[in-house]
Amino acid sequence: MAALRLLLAGFGNVAQRFVEILADRQDYSGLAGFDVQVVAITTGSHGAWSVPVGLEPASILEEYRAQGRLPDKIDTLNAVRTLDYDVLVELSPLNIARKGEPAISHVREALLRGRHVVSANKGPVAWAYRELQDLARAKGVRFLHEATVMDGAPIFNLGRHCLRGNKILRLDGILNSTSNVVLCEMERGLSLPEAVKKAQAMGIAEADPSADLAGWDAAVKLTALANALMEADLTPERIDRHSIEHITMEELVSALSRGRRIKMVCEAERVDGTVRGSVTIHELPREHPFARMEGAGSVLRLHTDLLGKLVIAEDEPDLSTTAYGVIIDLMNLADR
């Protein structure tokens, strides 16, 4: 595998876990020969850093954790445009209100310069997939995004390498952790606000969970899947989206007493030559493949013309799972 020089845009939990794995790389036999070097890191409000040549990943983390910020000042867009690197690793937080910006601009500028992009940020895949893939192709580079849906579970790689010859007719699944944790806790008797508080204490729900509860995060992920796996050209606004905010603890407990569970279900389907998507609140029978999903797990079912139905589930994901999504993309790039 070729060596790759990385520009990390964003240095939150996933980025730090990624650098931790690089620091502990000798613990993972599968990473032998995986040769990447972090040449720069940018953040929104915690500074930036042109990492000194040869500095070890462990030292990068040490420095950041000691200072609480990075020593330089360059902003991400400038860094993307001017620094020297092989791959932009887009790890900045998703901004739904700004329809995926500024991450889309970061990705576009990197591709325009003929640099590969690995994105863990869902925005570019949900709001600008066709444009960015076409641009990558025109420039002879790649735009990969395994970590955007179901953390690092290899959904997009599965679609690319393991379903050849199939047409995906429909896909459905449970894709948003926060809403699933909240629904599970409400089944145990908590009110919605109590369940949200618990999900926050578990480190799963964000300080403002409204985008998760209202199905926005699910709609963004569903759009990413439909665009990449079903050749759709959707944006999240076009998803028929429903919220769990009106669901009561009583409804959940009553469903459970009848052997059923209420879940937020994402679905994309080919209808009359186009792909339509929905995020709806469904009462599922207990034997349904989605009914068993607990907590932060997620599940996706692919309905194909040749292979039939394939279900992929991720149980108890953690930060390593998402960081792995970035690693598999980088490995695929290093092979070229």
Added chain:
Amino acid sequence: MAALRLLLAGFGNVAQRFVEILADRQDYSGLAGFDVQVVAITTGSHGAWSVPVGLEPASILEEYRAQGRLPDKIDTLNAVRTLDYDVLVELSPLNIARKGEPAISHVREALLRGRHVVSANKGPVAWAYRELQDLARAKGVRFLHEATVMDGAPIFNLGRHCLRGNKILRLDGILNSTSNVVLCEMERGLSLPEAVKKAQAMGIAEADPSADLAGWDAAVKLTALANALMEADLTPERIDRHSIEHITMEELVSALSRGRRIKMVCEAERVDGTVRGSVTIHELPREHPFARMEGAGSVLRLHTDLLGKLVIAEDEPDLSTTAYGVIIDLMNLADR
């Protein structure tokens, strides 16, 4: 994709479904450019056929179904050794008593002649994996076997393409359809013989179901997975194997009344630098990812060092699913 000339060894249900898909290829947009030609078919007791050049797949089936057998007489080993073809597609039935023979000899002879092999027969993967892979490598050809476990669900392709960088520490799953159908029917109040009869009527259990009930088929599949995905060098005899033949309907119904299900669980694990396998009868809590498996479905869970736990399940597989396992292998060969 390059054109491939195929020798089909075996012409049972899966082989016929494969040829049917070739005949209906225009119905599957994903098969555009998939260019294979069946040049010969051999069977154990239904004759053989050097298919006339240019004969359409539909006509092959018509001929076979009209005559109930094929017109020529060459046996498989001779055909493998003397006919001209690019890929041996090994579709003969698994023979457990003969430890995978004669399929292993078919595969070995084809590889020795520098021909690719695609096997839907589990025997060669369970009893001669290392030898055959080493031979394929030495000859510069490939030995692929996607259809051997979980029908055509792309388990081996997933391991090859989608788990890069991971080490598989453990894998477990439900892999034998017959025993699972039988256990499900016994939960509904049937005795073991009644449940077996029902599974036979459904077309799932064989006339002699003992290899399935005793865990042999599961042990063979587990061995194939451990050899291919965990670099093991196992044979099915070395699996710690348990039967469902002593399980009673009362035990199953009692477990169910406590919200639990009894399942035949396959497991392979790294212990002290080696891989150990077992097929055991487990009582699983209802929320366990294997507990929901109904009927002929199968499920596999991979425990990895980086990605964590990934569950792949196949619901309601049919002959097309298995035939697809052969197709994806051929597509990968055609790309070379």
